[in-house]
Amino acid sequence: MSKETVFEWVDENESRLVDVAERIWETPELGLHEEQSAAALIELLEGEGFEVESGVAGMPTAFVATYGEGGPKVGILGEYDALPGLSQKVEAERDPVEEGGPGHGCGHNLFGTAGAGAAIAVKEALGESGDSGTVVFYGCPAEETLVGKTYMARAGVFDDLDAALTWHPGDLSTPRMGSSNALDSIMFTFHGEAAHAGGSPDSGRSALDAVELMNTGVEYMREHVSDDARMHYVITNGGEAPNVVPAEATVWHYVRAPEREEVERNTEWLRDIAEAAALMTQTEVSERFLTGCYDYRANDVVSDVIWQNMQEVGPIPYDDADYEFAADLKATVPDDRIESGLSNVPEELYDEIREKSLHPDPVEPFDHDHQTHGSTEVADVSWITPTAQFTAATWPVGAPGHSWQVVAANGDFGLKGVAFTAKVLAGATYDLLTTPKTVAAAREEFDEEIGSDAYETPLPEDAEPPFDVTT
Structure with missing residues (x-):
């Protein structure tokens, strides 16, 4: 099994992945109602030989796609829900495609597609070598309402993983080490x-x-x-x-x-x-x-594997037109919001990053002691198995999430982040599948920090996915 095989598959299939990401961007769907988005990803994965179980944990748009057999078993998490009221054309002024309609203000059109692409790239390497190992892509709906992974966790779908990987669009490419609420x-x-x-x-x-x-x-x-x-x-x-x-x-x-x-x-x-x-x-x-949901706990060992692969893959290849459009979008964001969004950036990097419209180069992890006041149900997975995540610079510097500016970016230059993130996820998954010592070290850290029996679902037994709640 070769990591070159992994990266080559992404390069050769980048246009296919971008097409899927564009389709999801063009048909934004709210949480637990992502029928077309989930179907697009399932079609992609089934076409590449993955065994797909749909409708897991009582949610029709939740699915698990598996390839391989034996261990290690590594999971890649993907999301694809949009946000209400954020419909936006690819323009540097507020102009909805559909007045009051949903839009991908968190970049989940990129998120799910890159994760699925990474899983397929790893599958290619597994199939080429015949080695033992399993890669699983988790189609996780309704992240915006913090529902998908919590109900999937209650159903036990993550229990047999040796590690889990994920990412999220943002304005910097860096592993996320801080905690969440x-x-x-x-x-x-x-x-x-x-x-x-x-x-x-x-x-x-x-x-x-x-x-x-x-x-x-x-x-x-x-x-x-x-x-x-x-x-x-x-x-x-x-x-x-x-x-x-x-x-x-x-x-x-x-x-x-x-x-x-x-x-x-x-x-x-x-x-x-x-x-x-x-x-x-x-x-x-x-x-x-x-x-x-729980508070997020990054696994240092798995996070370091991600960081090594981010450096190996290198910067996102933006061109002059991308920088120009990003600058136009950034100009519409008030200065105080940009400064607030960059408040956690180290002082020695702040001036360099603040003046740019895009920052495509990987940034060494810096937020180990940061406590974000937001929440994520990736946290629940991190209490079940060693977990790591990263952000990728698919938005203008300082652009706030859940904004129309981000929707425009996710339908334009942000699409170039799909190949970058697919390679990072696939490369990190490859490293975990081929280095049992790393997997063992990640588990040892997890057991010391959290403990194998620590997770108990926050959900009452009678709680059901809230299909009527879409905000």
């Missing part, structure tokens, strides 16, 4: 009694009052949680008309903290506040647990 996502619905708000308010019991009292309680709770904890919410249903006492109202809460244990403590406190609000308003409250 664990999270619970819960809806609370209060049930009261409707009445005429002017004529007989005494006969009503306002579910909206309960929601507002609950949210007020959370505001006072903030003073007594750790500085890094986060609670945020939105009222999804507050009633129909001012002259009717709302009989039903719903509030959707996120609870975040650097560690899973703190999230669970704060969630129990949140539940107490909900019950108290119901008592104060003589209403009843019910809970819908949508999803929950």
Whole structure:
């Protein structure tokens, strides 16, 4: 088995992969509804001899594609869901393809395609050599709602992996070493009694009052949680008309903290506040647990394998037209947002990176001690098996994720990142499959840091994938 075989397959099939990424970009679909996107990737993988299991973990657009036999067994994670309201043409001004429609503001059209391409490239090497080893591509839906991998993890699909690899579009190419916040996502619905708000308010019991009292309680709770904890919410249903006492109202809460244990403590406190609000308003409250995830833990051994391959592959080959379009997009982003997005960049690199429109060269990992306040369900996989991820510079420098500027980039010059990331993922997978000592070292680190029996799903037994929640 040769790594040259791996890289050559990507080079020879780059146009095929770009075509798939473009198809997914042109048909953006929201989480748990990615029928065309999942089908495009399944078609690609099945056409190359992968055995595909669809509809895993109760999600029709989740799938597992496997090639090979025996160990080591290495998984590559892929995503392909879009975001609501971010439809955008490939232009340097806000101009939706479809007003109010979805768009790939996180680059998952690139993400899933590159991962699938990497898995196929490794398959070519395995088939050429006949060596033992298994590569698995995981089609993970609904990352934006932090659903796909948590429900797949509960179903046990990652349990037999020796290692997992993934990536994400961004404005720098670098391994991600920092942690993320664990999270619970819960809806609370209060049930009261409707009445005429002017004529007989005494006969009503306002579910909206309960929601507002609950949210007020959370505001006072903030003073007594750790500085890094986060609670945020939105009222999804507050009633129909001012002259009717709302009989039903719903509030959707996120609870975040650097560690899973703190999230669970704060969630129990949140539940107490909900019950108290119901008592104060003589209403009843019910809970819908949508999803929950852990804090991400990078495996140093696997991350180093990724970094070695990033250096081996080299920079993304952008041309003058790419730099020009990226500069036009960057010019539409306010300076304070660019500076905020680069706030974690080391001081010695800041000036060099800040002045560029694109930064295609790999950057040595620098965020080992960084705690991002966002969340990812890649974290759950990292508590099950040694896991590493990286970002690739497919966006203009400083461009914020979930923005129309990023959608435009992902449909244009960002497509050149597909081959780069496919090679990095495939090369790292090759190295793990052919160096048992590295796999053993990764497992030893994992057992010391986390422990093989540490992961317990945050999901209640009766939790089901929330097909109606697409934001």
